[in-house]
Amino acid sequence: MIDRKIIDEINEKTDIVSLVSEYVKLEKAGKNFRGLCPFHSETNPSFSVSPEKNIAMCFSCKEGGRPIKFYQKINNIPYMQAVSELGKRLNIDIKYDTNKSPDLEEHYALKEAAQFYNYYLLNSENGLKAQEFLSKRGITKEDINTFNIGLAPTEQNSIYKLLTEKDYTKTELENAGLIHVSKDNYIKDVFINRILFPITDEEARIVGFSGRSLGLEEPKYYNSPESLVFKKSEVLYNFSNALEEIKKKDKVIIHEGFFDVIKSHKAGLKYSVAVMGTALTNNHIKVLSKYTKNVIIAFDGDNAGIEAAIKAIPLFLRNKFRVDVLWIKEGLDPDDYYNKYGKDEYLKLYDNLLDHYAFIYEVNKQKLNLKNQNDQEKLKLVVKDLLTYASNTTKAIYIDKLANDLKVSKESLKELYYYKPSEEKVRPSPRRKSKKREVTWKYYRAEMFLLIEMFKNRDTAKKIHQALGLQYVVDGDILRLRVLYILDYMPRYKTYDEKKFVALINEKNSELMEAFLRVKDLIAYNEKKPLTDKEINDLIKTVRMVNKAKDYQNVLKEIEEETEAYQKTILLEKQSKLKRNIIK
Missing domain, CATH: 1.10.287 (Helix Hairpins)
Incomplete structure (x- = not known):
């Protein structure tokens, strides 16, 4: 994410009067300038530009803002594109990485919200009560600052008031999951009087919060609503903070709760993350697998935590992880165990991790009465499934263990050694299945046709890119091709040349070649005659419907x-x- 100081520098150094004059005819009106609003139709000028405050705003429709916001709105382009283009005017170089998801205004709103919530926790009367609550859970002021923990005020719309005063719009705050707008347009903060844990994505940008009640209020936790930037099934708590340690240690500890992560961190286990109050997903594992193939599952020690661990194990195994499990047999969660026994005893737990075979075997054995023949058969079935794809050595170890526990001969269990699954029960394949399209073919077709039209005419290319920006996307790779063409190809070359564009793709991101070949395979690619303005506008309209x-x-x-x-x-x-x- 670009430092807010650079954003402020661009806003301060850009002359708002000169910028607005490119789009609006202005006349002097006292200390300010005035003109017809470019955002709505009017006959009496209500669009005011203040050189003193360096802001432009319509008194009628309330559209406008500081230079970056005005430029974004007037050109209908993404926020980061506006930052980049105005930065170039000031010779401020903004790195625009087309392979990463773009920073959005929503990310900046969430960052400012997190700063406010943290300040409020540390500097308000309500914050003192919340700090007392956290202190009882073993959380110090140092922990609060390390993990940027905050507190939402008791007022219904404090964050809405604060951030709209800082030039964020209602739509941006709703997209960020910070406010809830009802059918009758009543605005209310999503988080009220809750301790807040900021959630960051892989690139360390805040994408949401999880709010914990201060008392017995239910639900005890709730997360930011799914939004433009927050997808619960794709993020892990503390991942960006833990990432360097994960890479350094080549392993990750995965917990169920935020307090568990904090206690592991305090114990020196800084490669700890947590799921977001949801079951572990393939998306989580996909993120982790980029950095390590070694996981320690450290879920709660109660029945729910044990079941969750058992469900998580095959997900990791399918992705070729080495899986170890922390099992707290007292039924405590890691946070409670740390609070009860202290750091040294907590660390000893990690000296006695179980491999996934031992964990599943011991958990099931503990639940059964092995003097009962029915329970003996149950344990045999567990071992049969457990050893299906195990090595011969592992099979020998657990058949020996089972024979001792059941007090039977190893020969009587030889069927387990030679057991193979039936055709119906096949080993889960690590290969990725073809992804089902979220939307119909018409949206994909429209987006590819528009890229083809961009190749035919520079002005059309600019028009299409401004209309779609980074906001309207059907296929991420087609978007990257479009951005590559606009930002890298067009400044170098005046007309489209396939060989030159292919060379650029190979230079910048060769993985985009497959997407380019899909576009090239369309009959329209070889059509020389450009589409009419109406046809292009219809395609743009189709793509702009895709988000809905x-x-x-x-x-x-x-x-x-x-x-x-x-x-x-x-x-x-x-x-x-x-x-x-x-x-x-």
Whole structure:
């Protein structure tokens, strides 16, 4: 994420009067300038530009803002593109990496919210009570600062007031998951009087929060709603902070709770992360597998935690991880164990990790009465499944162990040694299945056709890119090709040349070649005659509808999976709003 100081520098050094004059005819009006608003139709000028405050704003429709915000709105481009283009005017070099997801205004809003929440926790009367609550859980001021823990005020819309005063719009705050807007346009902060744990993505940008109640209020935890930047099934708590240690130690500890992570960190185990109050997903494992193939599952020691660990093990094994498990037999979670016994005893737990074979065997054995023949058969079935794909050495070890526990001969268990699964039970393949399209072919087709039209005409290319920006995306690789063409190819060459563009793809990101070949395979690629303005506008309109279509499908899925009543209510309202917009 670009340092906020650079954003402020661009806003301060850009002359707002000169910038607005490129789009609006201005006349002097006292200390300010005035003109017709470019964002809505009017006959009496209500668009005011203040050189003193370096801000432009319409008194009627309230559109405008400081230089970057104005430039973004007037050109209908993504925020980071506006930052980059205005930065170039000032000879401020902004690195624009097309392979990374772009920083959005929502990311900056969340960062400022986190700073405010942390300040409020450390410097308010309500914050003292929250600090007392945290202190009882073994959390110090140092921990609060290390993990940027915050507190949401008791007021209904404190973060909304604060951030709108800083030039963030209602839409941006809603997209960031910071406010909830009801059907009758009533605005309320998502988090009120809760301890907040900021959640960051792989690139260390804050994408959401998890809020913990201070008392007996239910639910005890709830997360930011799924949003433009926050996907619960894709993020892990503390991942960006732990990343360097994960790479250094070549392993990761995965917990269920935030307090567990903090205690592991205090104990020196700084390669610890946590799932976001949800089951472990393939997306989580995909992120982790970029940096290590060694995992320690350190879930809670109660039955729910044990079951969650058992479900997580095969997910890791399919992705070729070495899996060790921390089993706290007292039924405590790691946080409680640390608080009860202290750092040294906590660390000793990690000297006695179980491999996944031992964990599954011992957990099941503990639940059974081995004097009962039925339970003996159950344990045999467990071992049969457990050893299905084990090495011969591992099979020999556990058949020997089972024979001793059941007090039978190893010969009587030889069927387990030679057992192979039936055709119906095949080993899960590590190969990726073809991804089902989230939206219909018409959106993919429209996006590729628009890229082809960009190749035919420079002005058309600029028009299409401004209309779509980084906001409207069907296929990420087609977006990267579009950005590559606009930002890297067009400044070098006046006309499109396939050989030169292919060379650029190979130079910048050869993985995009497959996407380019998909575009090239379309009949339209070889059509010399450009599409009409109406045809291009229709294609743009189709692509701009894709976010609503995606969001609607995602919301339906989230409603089905969501268990928190509060979150489900928000999702149902979101579904209704999206449905109305799509029907329009």
